[in-house]
Amino acid sequence: KRKIWEYYVSFVKQKFPNIVTTIYQEMLHFHHTKDDYIEAVRHEMSKGNYNVAISFLIQGISQEKDKDLVVLHIECSLQQAEEEKDEKVRENTLAQASKFYAKFLKSSKEVRVHVDLIQKIQKFEFAMSLQNDILTNMLRAFRERAEVWDVLARRHLDGLFYDENNEDQESEKNPSTETCVRHALTIYDKSFEYVGEPFRKQMYTLYITKLLELDASSDAMN
Numbered sequence: 001k002r003k004i005w006e007y008y009v010s011f012v013k014q015k016f017p018n019i020v021t022t023i024y025q026e027m028l029h030f031h032h033t034k035d036d037y038i039e040a041v042r043h044e045m046s047k048g049n050y051n052v053a054i055s056f057l058i059q060g061i062s063q064e065k066d067k068d069l070v071v072l073h074i075e076c077s078l079q080q081a082e083e084e085k086d087e088k089v090r091e092n093t094l095a096q097a098s099k100f101y102a103k104f105l106k107s108s109k110e111v112r113v114h115v116d117l118i119q120k121i122q123k124f125e126f127a128m129s130l131q132n133d134i135l136t137n138m139l140r141a142f143r144e145r146a147e148v149w150d151v152l153a154r155r156h157l158d159g160l161f162y163d164e165n166n167e168d169q170e171s172e173k174n175p176s177t178e179t180c181v182r183h184a185l186t187i188y189d190k191s192f193e194y195v196g197e198p199f200r201k202q203m204y205t206l207y208i209t210k211l212l213e214l215d216a217s218s219d220a221m222n
Contacts (some may be wrong), residue, residue, distance in 0.1 A: 002031045021052055027200040028056065034066045041072055049078035052195070061104075067113045068112050070104040078127055090126045111142045113152050122155065131196075132162060139164050144196035146203035153187035176180060181214065 004029045014113050037060035044053035057073040057221045060066070081093035105113060118134050135152065142148045152162065159175045161183055165186050188207045190215040195203045 002036075010064060010089055023051065025054070028059065032060065032063055034060070034064055034068055037064070037069055038072060041076065045076055045079065048083070050076060050083075054080075067105060067108055067110065068116070070100060071117045071120060072115065074100055074117065077126045078121055081127070082124055094130060097127065098133065101130065101134065106137055108155050109141075111138070111145050111147055114142070115147050117153075118151060122158070122160065131160075135162050136164060143194045144199060146191070146195055146199040146206055149187060149191035149195065149203065150206040150210070153184040153191070155186055156183040157210075186211075 002165070005023075005148045009020065009023055009027065012020050024043065028036060036058055041056050041060075044050070052074050054073065057069055057076060058146055058200065060069045063074065070142075076095050077097055081090045082177070084090070099222065106118065108114065114134060114137070116139070118131060121131060138148045139152075156200065157180050161175075161178050171206060188210070
């Protein structure tokens with residue numbers, strides 16, 4: 001039963017951390033839902049065991065064909081390349097991640113999957129070309145969805161500026177807070193030209209929520 005494995009894994013993590021990977025390998029022979037794979041992969045990633053994590057993901061993708069596992073595969077591979085600090089490794093990994101995105105995710109009709117992916121890989125500066133590809137695809141396929149504009153605006157708040165008419169545009173280096181906020185608010189205002197009627201209330205909610213967050217953070221800084 002899955003619950004017994006859960007207790008067993010918890011016990012082993014406390015008493016015998018060196019054999020946790022082996023226990024996950026055994027568990028996945030019997031229990032291999034998406035959540036089982038994600039739990040095992042997250043553990044291996046936390047320990048820096050990226051090759052093991054990726055092997056779990058390949059096993060899971062071959063069995064489940066689940067898009068969330070593909071998202072995690074891309075995140076895991078980029079994280080490994082980030083820590084390698086080798087330019088050639090990063091280039092090869094990015095090329096492979098782009099192929100995975102094109103093969104498994106680019107045509108997906110689930111906006112959640114695209115939003116999740118862009119949020120998970122946003123921290124990898126060397127993967128900006130892939131991020132721009134994802135953003136371009138999102139704006140083409142889901143221009144009427146509130147979540148797309150919200151994630152785009154929030155990226156601008158982090159200084160990751162994007163112009164869909166110039167995909168190769170580089171983000172400013174160390175932009176001021178005022179510049180980031182101005183860009184983000186411009187995105188939110190622009191969104192209402194495109195967001196479809198079923199999603200406009202959601203768009204207003206996301207916009208107002210972010211404005212309140214900005215206001216609260218401004219008060220805290222003062």
